[in-house]
Amino acid sequence: MAKAPAKTEPSQALDQGLAVGVARLTPEKIESTIRTVLKSETGARLSTYVETCIHCGLCAEACHYYLSHDNDPHYAPVGKVKQTLWEMIKQKGRVTPEFIEKAAIIAHTECNLCKRCAQYCPFGIDIAYLMLVVRRIIHKLGCTPLYIQDTAHSHSVTMNQMWVKGDEWPDTLQWQEEEAQAEFEDLRIPLDVEGAEIMYSVIAPEPKFQAQLIYQAAAIFHAAGVSWTMPSELGWDNSDMAMFTGDNEIMGRIKRAHYDAAIRLKVKRIVMGECGHAFRSVYDVGNRWLGWEMPPIPIVHAIDFYYELLKEGRIKITKKYPTPITLHDPCNVVRGGGLHEKARYVAHTLCESVVEMTPNREHNYCCAAGGGAINCGPPYKQTRISGNRIKAEQLFAAKTRGAQVLIAPCHNCHSGLHDIVHHYGVGLDIKFFGDLIYELMEKPA
Amino acid sequence: MHAVYAFVSGPLAWLAFLLFFGGICYRLVRLLWEVNRTEKFIFSYMSWKYSLRSIGRWLIPFGTANWRLHPGLTVATFTFHICLLVTPVFLLSHVVLWDEAFDVSWWTLPDGVADVMTVLVIVCCAYFLIRRLVTPEVKFVTTASDFVILAIVAAPFITGFLAYHQWFAYPVMAIAHIVSGEIMLAAIPFTRLSHMIFSPLTRAYMGSEFGKVRHARDW
Ligand code: SF4
Ligand code: SF4
Numbered sequence: 091m092a093k094a095p096a097k098t099e100p101s102q103a104l105d106q107g108l109a110v111g112v113a114r115l116t117p118e119k120i121e122s123t124i125r126t127v128l129k130s131e132t133g134a135r136l137s138t139y140v141e142t143c144i145h146c147g148l149c150a151e152a153c154h155y156y157l158s159h160d161n162d163p164h165y166a167p168v169g170k171v172k173q174t175l176w177e178m179i180k181q182k183g184r185v186t187p188e189f190i191e192k193a194a195i196i197a198h199t200e201c202n203l204c205k206r207c208a209q210y211c212p213f214g215i216d217i218a219y220l221m222l223v224v225r226r227i228i229h230k231l232g233c234t235p236l237y238i239q240d241t242a243h244s245h246s247v248t249m250n251q252m253w254v255k256g257d258e259w260p261d262t263l264q265w266q267e268e269e270a271q272a273e274f275e276d277l278r279i280p281l282d283v284e285g286a287e288i289m290y291s292v293i294a295p296e297p298k299f300q301a302q303l304i305y306q307a308a309a310i311f312h313a314a315g316v317s318w319t320m321p322s323e324l325g326w327d328n329s330d331m332a333m334f335t336g337d338n339e340i341m342g343r344i345k346r347a348h349y350d351a352a353i354r355l356k357v358k359r360i361v362m363g364e365c366g367h368a369f370r371s372v373y374d375v376g377n378r379w380l381g382w383e384m385p386p387i388p389i390v391h392a393i394d395f396y397y398e399l400l401k402e403g404r405i406k407i408t409k410k411y412p413t414p415i416t417l418h419d420p421c422n423v424v425r426g427g428g429l430h431e432k433a434r435y436v437a438h439t440l441c442e443s444v445v446e447m448t449p450n451r452e453h454n455y456c457c458a459a460g461g462g463a464i465n466c467g468p469p470y471k472q473t474r475i476s477g478n479r480i481k482a483e484q485l486f487a488a489k490t491r492g493a494q495v496l497i498a499p500c501h502n503c504h505s506g507l508h509d510i511v512h513h514y515g516v517g518l519d520i521k522f523f524g525d526l527i528y529e530l531m532e533k534p535a
Numbered sequence: 536m537h538a539v540y541a542f543v544s545g546p547l548a549w550l551a552f553l554l555f556f557g558g559i560c561y562r563l564v565r566l567l568w569e570v571n572r573t574e575k576f577i578f579s580y581m582s583w584k585y586s587l588r589s590i591g592r593w594l595i596p597f598g599t600a601n602w603r604l605h606p607g608l609t610v611a612t613f614t615f616h617i618c619l620l621v622t623p624v625f626l627l628s629h630v631v632l633w634d635e636a637f638d639v640s641w642w643t644l645p646d647g648v649a650d651v652m653t654v655l656v657i658v659c660c661a662y663f664l665i666r667r668l669v670t671p672e673v674k675f676v677t678t679a680s681d682f683v684i685l686a687i688v689a690a691p692f693i694t695g696f697l698a699y700h701q702w703f704a705y706p707v708m709a710i711a712h713i714v715s716g717e718i719m720l721a722a723i724p725f726t727r728l729s730h731m732i733f734s735p736l737t738r739a740y741m742g743s744e745f746g747k748v749r750h751a752r753d754w
Pocket of ligand 1 (some may be wrong): 152153154155166167170200201202203204205206207208217218456
């Protein structure tokens, strides 16, 4: 309709996966793929969302990309739908390869599927779902950004996100167990213990790059006397990038492996590390694809588990953390799991001073790394950073009120916030809850 | 003129109400049928408690974070929707028509109040129009159909206002008023005015997902 102002584009390097995928497209393939997805994979939900939207723009201010780009309407949630799905529907799938390239970038790197906009649209229109439909189309067209596609490949081949090979996993656990035994003589990382109380699962980047987190978790469970185990084989990784590339079939396979591992071990619950997207996948998405209304086995996020350990006094704190902290509410566990009050209980139990950032709880701003955005890799780093200036401002404000440490109980948030803190020079130290608990807890001799 | 009046207030009115009520039923039944066919899971997540909790919240002016963020729009949209629904139903001259035709009647608004409410609807329509034209995030997603539906809604109120005050060409205005009202009724189920039917349902679904699964507030 009205001529749009030019979009403020972040600088962006070449994405080879996307470029090659787009070069292979033909008009027929685009048209038939879009039509097939719209016709056979979507239904009344999509058409109702598209028809009910009154084009009021009220969702705009929900989105950190919009706020960070000086209210550029291209970044408003509904603006992104206009630039992708509306056009696909209107043209009945007859869009150009260039259009697909743009749609891939918008759906993958300019939306974190954070669902904040669903809280701002008066009708509760789920734009994250609409963006996922776009991603599904992009996936079927073979135009998913390279880096995240690589993680989906890894899921498909190794059933974990990081190409961790079969023996690398138990080796890493054994290595961490030995390291930890220098500190706690009788600590074990129990593998394949049938009938343990909980199965602990992590994302594959932990054994790959951050093995000390497994050490810390083992130390915490050891101190609390938790009956726990980890699977030595498939199903140990709870992460899921296939869910974000629209590769539902792979998503289903890896979630099934994860639940299967827990069932095989006859545990009562799955406790997972401080990761948000994995929680979304195991608690909310994978189960649905596999036909369960809710997960087949209780899923407990680390925040929830730490809450339990602290509340029941199974972990005792030697002293409170003296440095003032501020708490980031990860979308997937707060807007997606309601863990905000428990996170505050944990924070206040551990720390002398908690400075709230605003907005907070369900209304917190996303880190701009989630929804697979950070997994789209280096070509889009600037997209994430320039797209979340508002987060830097929010963090600055908390810092001005005294915060020196930022707690981010989610892996994606952690990495995304690291980039933001670094780029904008915010100067906050970023930590997991696990870091603090390990540091402050009473350690058994 | 009398023949035209008789036609628009007779057969055409029947047709408009038929399209309105029939259309609503048709759209609702079709939606439920479609959901049942392809996305049955939606039913299993629906919860009366959380649906009503969410809808209720959004029906309170300034009750949600976003209403508070847009005070002007919030006042306009609540004023607009309340006046839009209440005025035609409780207008004395409308109730008289029901009384004459079917021998049913109900409480009515004092004419002066109804007049003010009509003006409010028109003013709000003008506000929405200006907002569409000047607010970048709204302008960016505006399509021709948005102006059409705004016109469809504004027309019965503008013509009704002019007809009531009989400033000029009363018979023509009265007929224009009736026809535009009928167009609006008939258009509701088949244009994006259907948000009247669907928005409680989309809100209910999001409210249920947030309440039951996500344990978070969606406002
Ligand atoms: S990033 Fe979040 S607020 Fe923005 S469009 Fe995506 S889901 Fe909505
Ligand atoms: S707030 Fe909702 S209805 Fe309004 S433009 Fe955004 S998605 Fe559409």
